[in-house]
Structure formats: structure tokens, C-alpha cells
Amino acid sequence: MSQGNMNLTLKVWKQKNKNEKGRFETFDAKGISPDMSFLEMFDVVNERLISSGKEPIAFDHDCREGICGMCSMYINGRPHGPKQGVTTCQLHMRSFKDGDTIVVEPWRSAAFPVIKDLAVNRSSFDRIIASGGFVSVNTGNAKDANNILIPKHDADDAFNAAACIGCGACVAACKNSSAMLFVSAKVSQLALLPQGQFEKKERVLNMVKQMDEEGFGNCTNTGACEAECPKSISLENIARMNREYLKASFS
Amino acid sequence: MASSSKLNAKIPEGTLEQKWTKYRSNVHLVNPANKRSLEIIVVGSGLAGSSAAASLAEMGYKVKVFCFQDSPRRAHSIAAQGGINAAKNYQNDGDSVYRLFYDTIKGGDYRAREANVHRLAEISGSIIDQCGAQGVPFAREYGGTLSNRSFGGTQVQRTFYAAGQTGQQLLLGAYSALQRQIGMGAVKLFARHEMMEVVKIDGKARGIIARDLITGKLERHFGHAVLLCTGGYGNVFYLSTNAMGCNVTAAWKAHKNGAFFGNPCYTQIHPTCIPVSGDHQSKLTLMSESLRNDGRIWTSKIQNDARKPNDIPDEERDYFLERRYPAFGNLVPRDVASRAAKERCDAGFGSGASKMAVYLDFAANTERYGKIETTKHNLHNPSKEEIIRLGKAVIKEKYGNLFDMYKQITGEDPYEVPMRIYPAVHYTMGGLWVDYNLMTTVPGLFALGEANFSDHGANRLGASALMQGLADGYFVIPYTIGDYLSEEIRTKTISTDNEAFLIAEAKVQDHIHKLMNIKGSKPVDHFHKRLGKIMWEKCGMARNKEGLNWAISEITSLRKEFWSDVCVPGEANEFNPELEKASRVADFLELGELMCIDALDRKESCGGHFREEYQTEEGEALRDDKNYAYVAAWEYKNESDFKLHKEELNYENIKIAQRSYK
Numbered sequence: 001m002s003q004g005n006m007n008l009t010l011k012v013w014k015q016k017n018k019n020e021k022g023r024f025e026t027f028d029a030k031g032i033s034p035d036m037s038f039l040e041m042f043d044v045v046n047e048r049l050i051s052s053g054k055e056p057i058a059f060d061h062d063c064r065e066g067i068c069g070m071c072s073m074y075i076n077g078r079p080h081g082p083k084q085g086v087t088t089c090q091l092h093m094r095s096f097k098d099g100d101t102i103v104v105e106p107w108r109s110a111a112f113p114v115i116k117d118l119a120v121n122r123s124s125f126d127r128i129i130a131s132g133g134f135v136s137v138n139t140g141n142a143k144d145a146n147n148i149l150i151p152k153h154d155a156d157d158a159f160n161a162a163a164c165i166g167c168g169a170c171v172a173a174c175k176n177s178s179a180m181l182f183v184s185a186k187v188s189q190l191a192l193l194p195q196g197q198f199e200k201k202e203r204v205l206n207m208v209k210q211m212d213e214e215g216f217g218n219c220t221n222t223g224a225c226e227a228e229c230p231k232s233i234s235l236e237n238i239a240r241m242n243r244e245y246l247k248a249s250f251s
Numbered sequence: 252m253a254s255s256s257k258l259n260a261k262i263p264e265g266t267l268e269q270k271w272t273k274y275r276s277n278v279h280l281v282n283p284a285n286k287r288s289l290e291i292i293v294v295g296s297g298l299a300g301s302s303a304a305a306s307l308a309e310m311g312y313k314v315k316v317f318c319f320q321d322s323p324r325r326a327h328s329i330a331a332q333g334g335i336n337a338a339k340n341y342q343n344d345g346d347s348v349y350r351l352f353y354d355t356i357k358g359g360d361y362r363a364r365e366a367n368v369h370r371l372a373e374i375s376g377s378i379i380d381q382c383g384a385q386g387v388p389f390a391r392e393y394g395g396t397l398s399n400r401s402f403g404g405t406q407v408q409r410t411f412y413a414a415g416q417t418g419q420q421l422l423l424g425a426y427s428a429l430q431r432q433i434g435m436g437a438v439k440l441f442a443r444h445e446m447m448e449v450v451k452i453d454g455k456a457r458g459i460i461a462r463d464l465i466t467g468k469l470e471r472h473f474g475h476a477v478l479l480c481t482g483g484y485g486n487v488f489y490l491s492t493n494a495m496g497c498n499v500t501a502a503w504k505a506h507k508n509g510a511f512f513g514n515p516c517y518t519q520i521h522p523t524c525i526p527v528s529g530d531h532q533s534k535l536t537l538m539s540e541s542l543r544n545d546g547r548i549w550t551s552k553i554q555n556d557a558r559k560p561n562d563i564p565d566e567e568r569d570y571f572l573e574r575r576y577p578a579f580g581n582l583v584p585r586d587v588a589s590r591a592a593k594e595r596c597d598a599g600f601g602s603g604a605s606k607m608a609v610y611l612d613f614a615a616n617t618e619r620y621g622k623i624e625t626t627k628h629n630l631h632n633p634s635k636e637e638i639i640r641l642g643k644a645v646i647k648e649k650y651g652n653l654f655d656m657y658k659q660i661t662g663e664d665p666y667e668v669p670m671r672i673y674p675a676v677h678y679t680m681g682g683l684w685v686d687y688n689l690m691t692t693v694p695g696l697f698a699l700g701e702a703n704f705s706d707h708g709a710n711r712l713g714a715s716a717l718m719q720g721l722a723d724g725y726f727v728i729p730y731t732i733g734d735y736l737s738e739e740i741r742t743k744t745i746s747t748d749n750e751a752f753l754i755a756e757a758k759v760q761d762h763i764h765k766l767m768n769i770k771g772s773k774p775v776d777h778f779h780k781r782l783g784k785i786m787w788e789k790c791g792m793a794r795n796k797e798g799l800n801w802a803i804s805e806i807t808s809l810r811k812e813f814w815s816d817v818c819v820p821g822e823a824n825e826f827n828p829e830l831e832k833a834s835r836v837a838d839f840l841e842l843g844e845l846m847c848i849d850a851l852d853r854k855e856s857c858g859g860h861f862r863e864e865y866q867t868e869e870g871e872a873l874r875d876d877k878n879y880a881y882v883a884a885w886e887y888k889n890e891s892d893f894k895l896h897k898e899e900l901n902y903e904n905i906k907i908a909q910r911s912y913k
Binding site for chain 2: 017035049050051053056061067069085086092094115123131137142146151152155159163190193195
């Protein structure tokens with residue numbers, strides 16, 4: 001294991017499963033290199049725990065290049081840690097100082113129950129997409145792609161909304177655990193494109209209904225979600241969704 | 252050479268252009284009422300799995316989808332950056348189905364099946380149409396039409412893209428189609444489930460044993476057919492561009508149950524990745540091939556040059572790809588580019604602390620774009636700073652997220668200094684052997700996407716993985732599965748209390764019990780890293796007989812050590828990521844040996860497989876078409892005992908030739 005010169009103290013949320021109560025435990029992270037990613041630092045800590053006969057800290061991760069949305073740590077009071085526009089897997093230890101104490105918790109939301117330690121269940125997001133986050137087009141029905149012309153500006157806006165990785169940082173950042181940024185990103189992407197027009201009314205009504213049923217809280221336009229979003233999804237999407245919702249409700 | 256009697260590729264009769272059309276008109280169908288009582292298991296939810304599951308459910312089949320991630324949207328297809336190929340010829344630059352077919356066969360170094368590749372090229376356009384209709388936000392021109400760019404190994408612009416996030420947008424398209432079917436009750440989703448075993452009854456695949464990763468409980472699931480869409484096995488190298496969870500387990504269990512493994516040694520080493528920075532490294536990050544559209548690759552002409560890249564004047568730089576391959580330049584295929592970079596670094600021209608890196612430089616094209624912008628905006632006598640500023644804005648629009656990612660990982664700003672890159676394991680062309688129907692040698696067991704061996708020969712061209720994954724899922728399996736299921740309409744749902752299910756479950760239980768009770772001294776990663784090092788050094792970018800023999804004996808003893816000294820903490824009946832890893836690494840420790848055996852058997856160089864003993868005077872791969880124009884399909888007999896079956900490759904439409912990009 002490569003050695004670095006950073007010595008850190010971790011205060012990590014440990015919880016055996018969703019039914020048992022959790023608590024903070026303290027771990028030493030010695031000899032950490034500033035070039036390590038935050039998750040590689042956890043790898044080092046876990047490897048040492050296992051080698052000394054202790055149980056490692058459970059956490060979610062997969063692609064480690066900031067796109068799959070699986071990693072989900074709440075670091076020093078901020079989802080994905082102190083840097084803007086990055087996920088935990090892309091956060092590097094050079095963003096911390098030798099001697100720091102770092103507090104790491106899971107996403108906190110009634111709609112994201114803890115599975116173990118830092119891993120949570122985000123299947124509520126999948127159910128919201130299943131309620132309307134699609135264009136109803138079966139395979140084989142499509143006409144030539146260039147028959148649908150889309151102004152570049154609209155295509156770019158739709159792309160920016162579609163950049164959401166579904167990590168749930170917006171929910172974790174929100175004092176009400178609102179999922180408005182996530183839901184509005186999908187509603188916006190499809191509302192901006194001609195392909196999404198036929199179902200736009202049902203889509204926004206169904207997705208908002210499902211969001212409420214999952215136990216996410218209300219939006220109070222604080223903007224913490226936008227500030228903490230690793231993909232910088234804009235609050236404008238929430239405004240757009242509110243307009244779509246009002247239009248759909250009154251027509 | 253004749254093909255083994257155990258391998259029937261079932262390639263339809265007729266001319267190349269007519270095979271697929273005729274096949275679709277003649278293939279047996281399953282009527283809608285019967286579809287409703289046929290159950291299909293799909294393992295894996297990437298491009299191939301999600302598109303197959305959604306399409307089959309739309310047709311009326313009952314589908315179950317399994318993925319080990321917490322959501323189907325997280326499958327590693329999401330990380331594909333650059334784009335997806337399609338022979339649309341929107342750019343009016345001479346593209347055609349034939350040309351995409353030809354480029355793919357040639358790019359694969361004449362080791363792929365003609366009929367499969369032609370079908371892929373024929374389907375390519377429909378994929379773009381389907382994704383467009385789903386609302387996938389592809390890049391567009393100001394006139395509203397779709398935009399294209401170039402990728403390696405081709406001379407036309409046929410790559411469709413969504414900035415550097417093409418895989419993400421295509422997967423989210425397939426995922427929303429899948430979620431729509433889940434919402435309608437046509438698909439049942441099992442997230443955080445890992446397939447642990449295939450269940451066979453009377454020689455046919457009839458289901459799987461899956462482990463619920465949250466509770467650790469084993470589950471028995473029946474299906475009239477099982478589709479493995481479980482991706483590649485690049486993580487056998489430990490360090491790769493794959494996600495941490497990517498694994499060979501499903502494919503390997505299938506292999507041990509009778510599915511032959513095709514061309515396991517064909518591995519793609521991608522030329523443009525961020526170099527390794529230390530022993531702590533857990534994965535490597537790709538910098539998309541699309542960057543080679545505008546980035547020039549070079550080293551200093553002086554060995555061990557300690558100067559900073561911006562201090563090395565142009566005449567002292569060796570643009571080695573442009574020098575060696577003037578016709579394709581920086582856009583040669585991946586295997587060629589990787590070997591050329593390795594050759595320069597091995598010869599002492601590399602840069603960075605380890606000297607194992609070459610430069611990827613955007614300065615020249617930043618200036619070129621800046622000048623175009625000044626003309627567009629009618630700016631007269633612009634300053635150099637103004638030109639560079641405008642040029643950087645163009646580069647940012649094309650590759651912004653990649654540049655940000657590079658800066659985040661390395662701490663260096665690629666807008667100011669050239670990127671440093673080095674090849675890394677990226678994709679595996681090998682995989683489960685399948686026939687034209689995508690069925691393995693086990694009836695009822697299919698393999699789609701990267702999990703099969705079929706379309707890329709010995710080297711995959713950039714932007715073709717997304718094409719193949721979606722082709723298999725949206726447009727191939729919906730037809731070809733009918734050929735099998737039309738014979739199964741009389742098979743009633745089999746109870747999962749059937750003896751075959753109980754035996755398979757007990758086997759998995761025993762496997763887990765063994766892993767939990769070794770209680771050794773070393774974590775799983777310790778063994779995985781050691782395996783990766785053996786594979787990278789001896790079965791990586793360059794291979795030779797001596798090294799491969801050494802690797803085989805090392806892997807065998809490492810496997811023994813693993814089974815006596817691995818430490819898996821925690822319990823089996825709970826969320827236990829270390830147990831998941833241990834089970835996957837156990838399979839990698841067997842696969843690694845087969846890869847070396849295959850590499851040893853293939854006494855030629857082709858595509859990603861470079862045997863040092865077989866090269867031209869100029870250091871290019873030297874194929875042996877007389878003796879090795881075959882697919883190596885390996886049958887599992889016993890531990891360390893594999894039997895080779897050969898499928899002869901016949902080229903009736905392409906003149907097989909030494910590959911040249913000069």
C-alpha cells in the first residue's frame with residue numbers, strides 16, 4: 001500500500017441494518033496520500049480493519065468516475081463532500097488537510113432507508129421513473145431520427161437536465177428531503193423535446209404523485225439541492241416542472 | 252480446417268446482404284397468447300439487458316430482470332463516453348452498411364464472423380432512430396439535425412454522441428423503457444441481486460440461483476430462457492476502466508455448466524487513460540477516444556527528457572502515430588495506438604514520474620478552432636490570446652466534462668498543459684460463444700452485449716460497443732429468441748422445488764459456506780491485486796510463451812493460496828460487500844488461467860492479442876490466417892482442464908489482408 005503523509009480521524013456512521021439503531025464510531029486513517037480518492041482512502045481503512053480481524057465499513061460505490069451515481073456519502077455535513085460539482089468517488093484527499101477530523105454519514109431521508117452503515121436504499125427513485133419518466137415508444141416504432149428536428153438550444157437544455165445521475169444528493173442536501181430536483185430534471189428533459197409532448201400532462205401528474213407517496217418532503221426553494229448537485233442540475237428545472245404541473249392540473 | 256461438430260453457428264443461407272432479411276421472414280414466431288405464458292430471465296441491466304428486457308416485455312413475454320447494483324440505471328454502460336456508430340451517412344461522406352461492416356471486420360483484424368457483423372451494420376441505423384424517439388438528447392447542429400464525429404479505424408464521420416456522456420444517455424433511454432414496463436407490471440425487477448448459478452434441466456437452461464445482496468438469502472427463479480447480459484471481464488486485471496463491481500461470475504458459472512467460452516484472450520487495452528499514480532489506485536479512468544479527433548499524441552524526441560511539455564518546441568516532438576500511420580494518424584484503432592505508445596515508453600521516451608505516459612495535446616486544434624470562430628464572428632486582426640480564448644470555448648463545448656474529470660483526478664489543467672495518458676484495460680472482445688441466434692452451447696441460455704464474443708473479432712472499434720449492446724437487445728434477440736421459444740410453448744412453468752433447483756442452491760450454499768469459513772489472514776483485494784499484476788504483465792499488451800507458462804503456474808498457486816488464506820469478515824446472511832468480492836475474485840482466479848491458455852494456443856498476433864514472437868519487421872501484428880483463422884471456443888472439463896473447439900472463420904465477401912493504416 002502506497003504511503004502518504006496525511007493522518008486523519010474519521011467519525012463514521014455505523015448501523016447494522018435498517019432495523020437496528022446506528023451510532024458514530026471513530027477510525028484512524030493514517031498514512032493517507034493526497035492523490036487518493038476519498039473512496040480509496042476508505043479502501044485503505046477497510047483493508048486495515050479486515051487484516052486486524054474487524055468488520056469493514058459498508059458503503060456503496062461502483063464506477064468510480066462520477067457517472068453511475070452509486071456512491072453516496074454525506075461528508076462533513078455536505079453530500080459528496082466539500083468540492084462543488086463532484087461525486088464522492090472523484091473527491092480527492094488533496095481537498096483535506098493533515099490532522100482533519102472528517103464526519104461521514106449516509107444520505108438521511110425517510111425515503112432512503114439505511115441498508116447498512118453508509119449504504120441506503122434508493123429504489124424510490126426507480127419507482128418515480130416507472131410512474132412516468134419515459135416516452136411511450138415500443139421498439140421498432142421509430143421513424144428516421146433526422147425526421148425529428150430539434151433546435152440546438154432546446155436539445156442542449158434537455159441534455160443538461162438529462163445529465164442527472166440519480167445519486168440522491170439533492171434529497172440528502174434538502175432540509176425537507178425533497179426530491180424535486182431529481183423529478184424535475186426528468187420532467188424537464190422530456191418537456192423540452194418534441195418526443196415528450198404527447199404524454200406531458202400525465203407524466204408530470206403521475207411523477208409528482210409517486211414522489212409524494214414515497215415520502216419525500218416539500219420544496220421551499222432554498223436551493224441547497226442545486227448547490228450540492230454533482231452534475232450542477234439547475235433550479236430552473238423545478239420552476240419548469242411547477243409550470244408543467246400547474247398547466248396539467250388546470251386543464 | 253473444419254469447425255468442431257459441437258459448434259453450429261447456424262448462419263442463415265443466402266447472400267450476405269440477404270441473410271438477416273430472409274432470416275426474419277422465416278424465423279418461427281410465438282403467438283401473443285403463448286408469449287404471455289413464457290418467462291424470460293434477464294441477468295444484467297446495461298444497454299443489452301435493459302433494451303432486451305424492455306423489448307421482450309413489450310412483445311408480451313413475462314420478464315424478470317436481475318442486477319447487482321441498487322438500480323438498473325447504474326450498470327457500467329453508463330460510463331461509456333464517446334459515442335455510438337451507425338451507418339446513416341448523414342454526413343454525405345460515403346458511409347454505407349457495407350463500409351461499416353468492412354471497417355468492423357478489418358478493425359477486428361479478420362477474426363469476427365461476417366454474417367454477425369453485417370447484421371450489426373444493417374441494424375445500426377434503427378438504433379439511432381429508436382433512441383431518438385425515446386428522447387435521448389443527442390448532440391445536434393444549429394439546423395436541428397443530429398451531429399456526428401469521427402472515431403478510430405474509420406475515415407467517415409458516423410459516430411453519434413451526447414457530449415462525453417453518450418453511454419449515460421443511451422442507458423437512461425433503455426432504462427426508462429425498462430422502467431415503463433416495470434410500472435406496467437410486465438417486468439419484475441430484482442435489484443441488488445447477484446446471479447450465482449445457472450439451473451439446467453434435461454440439458455436446457457431453466458433458471459438461476461440468485462443471492463439477495465441485502466439479506467444474503469438465496470432465491471430460486473425459473474425461466475423458459477435465460478439471457479446473460481452481464482458485460483465483460485476486464486476486472487480480471489484488477490486495474491481497468493471497468494466499474495468496481497464488474498465481474499465474470501454469471502458468464503463463468505454458465506461456462507462451468509457447459510457454455511463454451513470464446514476467444515478469452517482477446518482483451519482491449521485502450522490507449523488514452525489517465526496513468527497510474529500509486530499502489531493505492533483502485534481503478535483507471537478513461538479519456539474518451541473522441542479526444543483523438545482534436546488531440547495530437549506525441550513524446551519528446553529525446554530520451555528521458557525532463558523538460559515540461561510546453562517547453563519542448565514542436566520540432567523536438569515526435570508525433571509518433573502521425574509518423575507511423577499517416578493515412579489514419581491519431582485515429583488508428585485502439586490496439587495499434589496502445590502498442591505504439593507502449594513501444595515509445597519502453598524505449599525511454601515516456602514522460603511523468605513513472606516515465607509511462609505520452610502526451611495528448613490540444614494546443615494545435617484549439618488555435619485552429621479559435622481562428623474559425625474569429626472568421627465566423629467577423630473579428631479582424633484578432634490577438635493570439637483572443638484566438639486561444641475562442642478556441643478553448645469550442646474545445647470546452649466538445650469535451651468539457653472530460654477535461655474537468657482529468658483536472659479533478661490529476662490536479663493539472665488540460666486547457667493549459669497537454670494531458671498525460673497511457674493505455675489501460677478497457678473491454679473484452681472475448682466472451683461466451685454464441686451462434687447467430689445469440690444462444691450459447693447450452694440450449695435456452697443466451698449471451699448478449701459484451702458478455703458474448705461475437706462481433707468484434709480480436710479488436711473492437713471505438714463507439715461499437717454501444718452499437719452492439721443495443722443491437723443485440725432491441726433488434727436481434729426479439730427475433731432470434733423466437734427460434735428457441737417457439738419449441739417451448741408446451742413447457743409449463745417448472746416448480747422451483749424441482750430437484751435441479753435444490754441441487755444448484757445447495758451448491759451455492761456450500762460455496763458461500765466455504766468462503767466464509769476459510770477465515771484466513773488476507774483481504775480479498777490482496778489476491779485480486781496480485782492476480783491483476785500477473786495478468787497485466789504476462790497476458791496484457793504483449794505476451795510470449797515463457798511469460799504465459801509462468802503466469803499459468805503463478806495463477807494456479809495463487810488460487811490455492813486464496814482458498815486457504817482469504818479473510819471474509821461479517822456474516823453470509825447480511826449485506827456483505829466483502830463476500831460479494833470474494834465470490835467474484837474466486838471466478839477471476841479461474842478465468843485468468845483460461846485466458847493465458849488461450850493466449851498460449853494462439854501462435855499469431857492479431858488485434859489486441861500481441862504475441863512478441865509473431866510480429867513484422869516494423870513491429871506490427873503478424874497474423875497467421877492459414878492456421879489461426881478460427882474462433883477458439885473452450886469447453887470446461889474440470890479445474891485447469893479445458894478442451895479447445897474451433898469454429899472456422901470463412902470470408903466470402905471480404906478479401907482477407909494484412910491490416911494497414913499507413
